[in-house]
Amino acid sequence: MLDTVAVAAEDPNREQPWADLGLKADEYARIREILGRRPTSSELAMYSVMWSEHCSYKSSKVHLKQFGELPQETPVGKMLAGIGENAGVIDVGQGYAVTFKVESHNHPSYVEPYQGAATGIGGIVRDILAMGARPVAVMDPLRFGPLDAPDTHRVLPGIVAGVGGYGNCLGLPNIGGEAVFDSTYLGNPLVNALCVGVLKHEDLHLAKASGVGNQVILYGARTGGDGIGGVSVLASETFDADGPAKRPSVQVGDPFMEKLLIECTLEIFAAGLVAGIQDLGGAGLSCATSELASAGDGGMHVELDRVPLRDSTLAPEEILMSESQERMMAVVEPDDVAAFMAICAKWDVEAVVVGEVTDTGRLEIDWHGERVVDVPPRSVAHDGPTYQRPFARPDWQDALQADAAEALPRPADAAELRETVLRLVASPNLCDKSWITDQYDRYVRGNTVLSQPADSGMIRIDEQTNLGVSVSTDCNGRYAKLDPYAGAQLALAESYRNVATGGATPLAVSDCLNFGSPEDPSVMWQFAEACRGLKDACLELGVPVTGGNVSLYNQTGETAILPTPVVAVLGVIEDVTRRTPSSWSTVGETVLLLGETREELSGSEWAHVVHGHLGGRPPALSLQGEKALAALLHEAVGLVTSAHDLSDGGLAQALLEASLPSMTGASVSLAGVHEDPFVALFSESTGRVLVTVPAGDTARLTDLAARHGVPVTELGTTGGDSVDLQGLFDLPLLEVRSAWMATLPAALG
Structure with missing residues (x-):
């Protein structure tokens, strides 16, 4: 076997485009230290996307860890899965669980409004599906520049059409959200997407690759050149004043393929054929392989040339970085592979065994007989950089607060x-x-109980008992600018109140924390204060944070968006007919x-x-x-x-x-x-x-x-x-x- 890894070890001084891939000099040096050599081009691609701000939370995780200190109980029952999983899962009674999460697709939606928004919906739906749940509803908290601005007229219609086009084709009701206008979002609209899913407790699935010899199956759409570098370049940098300096391809969505993928996956779950599962979203195969291996027995071998391609000219590093949509990766016991493949064939979903779980503790990837990746998977997926970004209360804050x-x-x-x-x-x-x-x-x-313009969205989840859940998303960025600690708490309080007005009991929180550049100490102070405020408020209200998303670098030139900590609250109602x-x-x-x-x-x-x-x-x-x-x-x-x-x-x-x-x-x-x-x-x-x-x-x-x-x-x-x-x-x-x-x-x- 040709060994690119061995060549890399023998050729340590070759120049590599680490800066073009969004890595810092010290990060590149750390990769070399981990590997004991320079990375191959495929390894460099993997580390660059997985260590990006979007995937690694390197500037935010020191502040996010306090959410893990919150109680894991709700007024109804325990949290079944929380921070670190694809989405949080909470007990809502009667043997049911609900999973929900809100994420961002901001920068892609500015570059390509329709596809950016559409694939934002597609990605959050697959996160919910990966937990073992049937997606049942979506919501869309949106932020735009001034209504009369020409660029708002460019992005808003496309974003709305993308959200509606993808969600409508999936057959998912859109039950709520927001549309807010402010000058700071000009050139940096916020497209946050939420999905709610329903499952029985016993149907919960987690993202891990366990069981030596178990087969790793990639199924869904073919891999193309769309979205290459999306998370490492596009979502982890500010835009220049004239627009994005780098415009990598935005992902292209196919909602009809996703609908087949949903039904196929749910039937696979019902047949008990999955030992572990992960959707392919940000960072694509780099994410799915490294996270599954890291969370499981620690080893995986993948034959990359088995990956079905839409573009046969793609290089291995491009295949690893591609964020093509409508793809999932499952870990399946060998005796179950034939049944798994039969269900995929029934739904006309392409599926290929691309690898297997090993006990090596390494993620090893081959390309046409050549070893192109040999890394400790945890170093890619979980042990990325952690920054203690400097933060300081801005010198203009006192004057701002004095101007009542x-x-x-x-x-x-x-x-x-x-x-x-x-x-x-x-x-x-x-x-x-x-x-x-x-x-x-x-x-x-047919199960929507409340939707726009009601205070909250409400869905019936059991047609016999009329058990239902209610969801609201809220944030006033102006409040957060005046006082980010209080602003995050006010966002939570409004969402909590909106759920309560419909008659539901608030249970749990998901958040999407949208802020400017973390390299600005004023922005990091806003972020730190918002996290602290949200944690303190959740503690007092008795609601856990089940997970969420951080979106940084939301600014154009020197103009950061209003700090926008969007808070989603989910509640339960025993009988939706009494809402x-x-x-x-x-x-x-x-x-x-x-x-x-x-x-x-x-x-x-x-x-x-x-x-x-x-x-x-x-x-x-x-x-x-x-x-x-x-x-x-x-x-x-x-x-x-x-x-x-x-x-x-x-x-x-x-x-x-x-x-x-x-x-x-x-x-x-x-x-x-x-x-x-x-x-x-x-x-x-x-x-x-x-x-x-x-x-x-x-x-x-x-x-x-x-x-x-x-x-x-x-x-x-x-x-x-x-x-x-x-x-x-x-x-x-x-x-x-x-x-x-x-x-x-x-x-x-």
């Missing part, structure tokens, strides 16, 4: 208040998002506000839209108050007829959003909310929910709230065709709906 929005000019009279309400409801962040969400199938599979809707529809019910309103306007949508202002401190947060509110909402299921969280835009926005779906208005008084009507309408104080109850049940809810220590203010009564703010002004719903629905179609066509 509470001092900004306010509406002078009722007419200006009314104009401000209409201006905000039509603003890009608060307007109707159906231009986006109507491109998604929200009801395919609480987010809007009212019955005339004559009592409208009440749960929670306390304070003068908190810094970081608010009002300050952003009306004044273009960001400064001050974000709203105060009581995590114990949020727990009490969630407990109240859970106990009040069946009593409250609707529940809508107050967040961006405050009470004014909540009143309109609760009225518009059924075009049923309300007559309300702000007198008990706050002495200043402006504060009552636009404050973004936390821990507040707008609810309705039948007219005769007001006292029952008031008594229940008192037992939970939650303040209650009676506002008025539902009915009519307008929102009548008594003594101030009237807002006909037809006028409001016209303003609310016009914004995105006018901008995007």
Whole structure:
């Protein structure tokens, strides 16, 4: 056998393109130290992608490790799989488990919006599938530059079409997400994708290659040249001001192949034919082989020339780096290979035995009889660099926090208040998002209970018992800029509250932490503070972090995005037929506000839209108050007829959003909310929910709230065709709906 590894040992001084592959000088030196020689070109390719920021978390893992210190129990049961697996898995009762995770595909979606977003959905779906679960729903938290910016018009339609096109073809309902606009995302949109899957406890599968002699099977789509270097170059560098300096190919998705792969894999699971499994996403074969071997018995031998190719000219290092989609790798006992192959043939999914598990403790890869890789797999997959990046509170933070929005000019009279309400409801962040969400199938599979524009998405997972789960994703990047510790906690609190408004019990967290360059100490301070804030809040709320994703280098030139720690919360509801809707529809019910309103306007949508202002401190947060509110909402299921969280835009926005779906208005008084009507309408104080109850049940809810220590203010009564703010002004719903629905179609066509 020709031995490229031996040649590398005999030719130590050959120059290698380690810098072009995204490696630092000290990282290249460390690889040579591990191997005792220079790496082969194939080994260099593997280390470069696996040691990239995207795959190794080298700048973030020192801060992420604190999430592993959180309790691994939820209010329902234990966590069955957590951080370090493809996705977290939690017990939701009745023998069911749910797996969910949110990840990013930001930079690819800027370079190639449709395919970047589509393959983001495909990748997160395969992460869920790899745990042994059937994917049942997706969500898409999105961030864009200003709505009127030409580049937003370039990326937004393609991203939305990619999310919808891939998810719709898979037959997965899109049950929620966000679409947020801010100037810092210009040139660096955020495309985060979440998937939820359902499995029985006994169906859980993990990514490990155990059992010497077990066969390693690659199945799914053929390997092509798309996505080569995607994670090492594209997702681990900032963009230059004129656009990405390096544009490696973005992955190209085939949702119909993925659908076959899902059904094929689920049948293989049901037949009990898999000893270990891993999807091929970021870093492709480099990731799958090294992670499976590292997590198993520690050895694997692979014949790389057996890999089915779409492009016969690919070199071995390109095959190892390719991020072609719709591929999985399974570890199968020899006696089960024939049955495995038969199921793949049934679904018209190509499958090839490419290697076997060994006891050598090495990952050995051959190419046409030539040894091109011989490495300790753990050094590739898990023992990459760990950076203690310097971080420091930026010198501008004090001035930013001192510039409070509470001092900004306010509406002078009722007419200006009314104009401000209409201006905000039509603003890009608060307007109707159906231009986006109507491109998604929200009801395919027939188990969607709540979706956009409800506070949270809800899916029934058992058609006999009506057991269901609810999911919400949230983050206000302006709050995180003002105070990253508090901003992460506020994101968690809003997502937690949104799940609770539907009647579900919040159980667990997944996060997608989107930040600028880790080489900037100010950005690393924001990241460290956000992690610390999230950990402390999870501890107090009693919810574990099951896993997530970190996306760094989200900046263009010197302009970093707003720190955007997106937090997804998953909750369980025993009977989805008893869920609480987010809007009212019955005339004559009592409208009440749960929670306390304070003068908190810094970081608010009002300050952003009306004044273009960001400064001050974000709203105060009581995590114990949020727990009490969630407990109240859970106990009040069946009593409250609707529940809508107050967040961006405050009470004014909540009143309109609760009225518009059924075009049923309300007559309300702000007198008990706050002495200043402006504060009552636009404050973004936390821990507040707008609810309705039948007219005769007001006292029952008031008594229940008192037992939970939650303040209650009676506002008025539902009915009519307008929102009548008594003594101030009237807002006909037809006028409001016209303003609310016009914004995105006018901008995007």
